[in-house]
Amino acid sequence: MAAPKKVAIVGSGNWGSAISKIIGxxxxxxxxxxxxxxxxxxxxxxxxxxxxxxxNTRHENVKYLPGEKLPENVVAITSVVESVKDADxxxxxxxxxxxxxxxxxxxGHVKPGxxxxxxxxxxxxxxxxxxxxxxxxxxxxxxxxSVLMGANIASEVARGDFCESTLGSRNADNxxxxxxxxxxxxxxxxxxxxxATVEVCGAIKNIIAIAAGFCDGLGYGSxxxxxxxxxxxxxxxxxATNYYKGVQLGTxxxxxxxxxxxxxxxxxxxxxxxxxxxxxxxxxxELEKEMLNGxxxxxPLASYEVHQLLKKEDKEKDYPLMTAxxxxxxxxxxVTDFLKMI
Amino acid sequence: MAAPKKVAIVGSGNWGSAISKIIGxxxxxxxxxxxxxxxxxxxxxxxxxxxxxxxNTRHENVKYLPGEKLPENVVAITSVVESVKDADxxxxxxxxxxxxxxxxxxxGHVKPGxxxxxxxxxxxxxxxxxxxxxxxxxxxxxxxxSVLMGANIASEVARGDFCESTLGSRNADNxxxxxxxxxxxxxxxxxxxxxATVEVCGAIKNIIAIAAGFCDGLGYGSxxxxxxxxxxxxxxxxxATNYYKGVQLGTxxxxxxxxxxxxxxxxxxxxxxxxxxxxxxxxxxELEKEMLNGxxxxxPLASYEVHQLLKKEDKEKDYPLMTAxxxxxxxxxxVTDFLKMI
Numbered sequence: 001m002a003a004p005k006k007v008a009i010v011g012s013g014n015w016g017s018a019i020s021k022i023i024g025x026x027x028x029x030x031x032x033x034x035x036x037x038x039x040x041x042x043x044x045x046x047x048x049x050x051x052x053x054x055x056n057t058r059h060e061n062v063k064y065l066p067g068e069k070l071p072e073n074v075v076a077i078t079s080v081v082e083s084v085k086d087a088d089x090x091x092x093x094x095x096x097x098x099x100x101x102x103x104x105x106x107x108g109h110v111k112p113g114x115x116x117x118x119x120x121x122x123x124x125x126x127x128x129x130x131x132x133x134x135x136x137x138x139x140x141x142x143x144x145x146s147v148l149m150g151a152n153i154a155s156e157v158a159r160g161d162f163c164e165s166t167l168g169s170r171n172a173d174n175x176x177x178x179x180x181x182x183x184x185x186x187x188x189x190x191x192x193x194x195x196a197t198v199e200v201c202g203a204i205k206n207i208i209a210i211a212a213g214f215c216d217g218l219g220y221g222s223x224x225x226x227x228x229x230x231x232x233x234x235x236x237x238x239x240a241t242n243y244y245k246g247v248q249l250g251t252x253x254x255x256x257x258x259x260x261x262x263x264x265x266x267x268x269x270x271x272x273x274x275x276x277x278x279x280x281x282x283x284x285x286e287l288e289k290e291m292l293n294g295x296x297x298x299x300p301l302a303s304y305e306v307h308q309l310l311k312k313e314d315k316e317k318d319y320p321l322m323t324a325x326x327x328x329x330x331x332x333x334x335v336t337d338f339l340k341m342i
Numbered sequence: 343m344a345a346p347k348k349v350a351i352v353g354s355g356n357w358g359s360a361i362s363k364i365i366g367x368x369x370x371x372x373x374x375x376x377x378x379x380x381x382x383x384x385x386x387x388x389x390x391x392x393x394x395x396x397x398n399t400r401h402e403n404v405k406y407l408p409g410e411k412l413p414e415n416v417v418a419i420t421s422v423v424e425s426v427k428d429a430d431x432x433x434x435x436x437x438x439x440x441x442x443x444x445x446x447x448x449x450g451h452v453k454p455g456x457x458x459x460x461x462x463x464x465x466x467x468x469x470x471x472x473x474x475x476x477x478x479x480x481x482x483x484x485x486x487x488s489v490l491m492g493a494n495i496a497s498e499v500a501r502g503d504f505c506e507s508t509l510g511s512r513n514a515d516n517x518x519x520x521x522x523x524x525x526x527x528x529x530x531x532x533x534x535x536x537x538a539t540v541e542v543c544g545a546i547k548n549i550i551a552i553a554a555g556f557c558d559g560l561g562y563g564s565x566x567x568x569x570x571x572x573x574x575x576x577x578x579x580x581x582a583t584n585y586y587k588g589v590q591l592g593t594x595x596x597x598x599x600x601x602x603x604x605x606x607x608x609x610x611x612x613x614x615x616x617x618x619x620x621x622x623x624x625x626x627x628e629l630e631k632e633m634l635n636g637x638x639x640x641x642p643l644a645s646y647e648v649h650q651l652l653k654k655e656d657k658e659k660d661y662p663l664m665t666a667x668x669x670x671x672x673x674x675x676x677v678t679d680f681l682k683m684i
Contacts, residue, residue, distance in 0.1 A: 226601035259568035
């Protein structure tokens with residue numbers, strides 16, 4: 001029998017804390033895993049107490065997932081290097097913009113043979129085009145990187161509601177271990193080798209949610225919104241097919257595609273801010289300040305990053321919906337023309 | 343040049359009236375069609391006036407689509423035989439339960455070479471299994487039958503909102519003419535030869551909407567609802583693949599699949615009644631009386647019809663969601679167990 005694998009969760013925000021409940025329970029229940037799961041916590045003071053100490057004594061992330069008990073075998077560690085140095089499996093679940101820095105920090109401190117799974121949604125603009133988050137991790141750390149994406153609202157997952165998620169992995173052994181780490185009766189995992197599509201869906205769905213929010217703001221009904229969502233799905237498919245290998249149509253009918261597009265276009269802040277963009281007649285930046293405490297909304301950012309690539313390759317016309325979202329968010333195109341543009 | 347084709351719309355309810363706006367305008371604008379479009383109207387008295395006369399003078403179906411002007415070239419005819427006897431193209435758009443009777447009535451009065459398009463959603467239980475509506479028309483009248491299905495809420499289509507629809511046709515020439523008859527800038531048609539899947543989606547989506555309504559009634563959030571909708575989509579795919587030939591995965595990503603499932607699971611009366619079934623703790627029959635004036639809800643009926651087939655073939659276990667909907671609606675299984683059953 002192989003030695004039990006040690007798991008480190010790199011990140012402890014809302015989604016990181018929610019998934020730590022599942023990982024912690026599954027690590028307890030299987031001889032394939034070391035019972036103790038490390039969780040990197042970026043230290044913060046909460047009413048005079050250290051967040052890491054609150055987690056390790058009261059077993060609750062009072063800041064990012066209040067009201068939910070975390071398993072006691074999930075141990076907060078404030079040094080990211082310490083948290084990963086003995087780990088066989090690294091679960092990346094932190095804001096997109098911190099990935100590169102964190103990977104640089106832990107480079108050289110990671111166990112040989114370790115592999116990763118990214119739960120981070122988004123793409124990075126690079127000079128050559130765009131780069132998936134898994135690629136950033138792979139390029140810095142040289143390890144196999146799988147991805148897990150799906151219609152998974154953190155609070156719903158944390159309270160044990162039934163949902164599904166899609167595990168994209170090119171390595172069958174790693175996929176099997178990750179399946180055991182994530183799957184539970186109420187958190188149903190399906191596996192695909194088409195990892196690029198899983199990750200593309202996680203990034204592009206937010207652009208579709210902006211389009212869906214425009215429809216809501218403009219007062220259109222279900223037929224129009226469903227058509228716009230479908231056109232977005234088709235552009236997502238076209239984008240994946242054009243830029244990645246081994247893309248399968250069936251992946252779009254997995255949780256990462258069909259379900260996450262629905263959840264994001266009906267719930268979620270991208271939809272909400274886009275609706276307000278129409279009805280309140282303010283800029284995205286103003287709304288980010290008012291509605292998101294100044295945090296950047298992912299949908300417009302993703303449309304910006306994708307647009308740089310499409311523009312460079314003169315392919316804007318092939319992606320009318322993504323181009324329209326970009327033009328409306330960044331170039332002042334009137335949102336009332338949105339449907340004419342797609 | 344071929345002689346212009348004469349079009350008859352068999353039915354004049356909410357959806358029939360809405361689509362008559364599009365058909366009327368397209369028949370006016372193309373030399374491929376006879377300008378005058380017949381519309382069969384089941385005569386009713388409205389405040390002492392005949393509905394057919396109101397339509398032919400005031401150009402409004404005041405009962406089923408009030409507030410929308412119909413094109414003046416759409417002419418109401420109260421005899422169904424009269425309405426179809428010179429027609430080259432028959433558009434069937436009437437309640438599912440009247441199809442067989444209407445087809446029997448017009449049998450022998452239809453022009454040789456005429457073909458049909460069905461806009462009717464639903465399936466019929468037969469001794470041998472289930473039968474698509476297009477098949478009923480084909481078997482009675484012996485003509486080629488295409489289908490048009492999609493996320494098309496009648497009131498939204500009537501007011502000219504942007505939406506999409508899927509034309510399923512096995513005959514390329516008929517498909518081309520039907521495309522010209524239905525397609526407009528704001529009513530975007532895509533064509534597939536996979537007509538059976540288009541029609542299966544139209545019937546089975548209502549079962550999925552019942553499942554979605556249960557989720558709403560049970561208080562679950564977007565992740566759970568999106569997962570349930572996806573499981574429904576997968577069973578729909580499996581069902582189509584098992585019972586029909588030439589089924590393509592891509593058809594499920596057309597308006598008849600992806601979009602219509604979304605529109606039906608977020609709007610629509612099937613979802614609404616299913617939600618009330620949970621929260622009001624009444625039977626479907628009681629809710630039909632209270633909420634639908636005694637009209638039968640399509641979702642439970644479809645689940646009943648599909649279930650007869652699955653039971654006969656001992657395949658209930660392969661379709662846990664459809665089976666759960668049937669058991670909850672007809673066999674008193676507790677709706678609180680719904681998620682356990684799928």
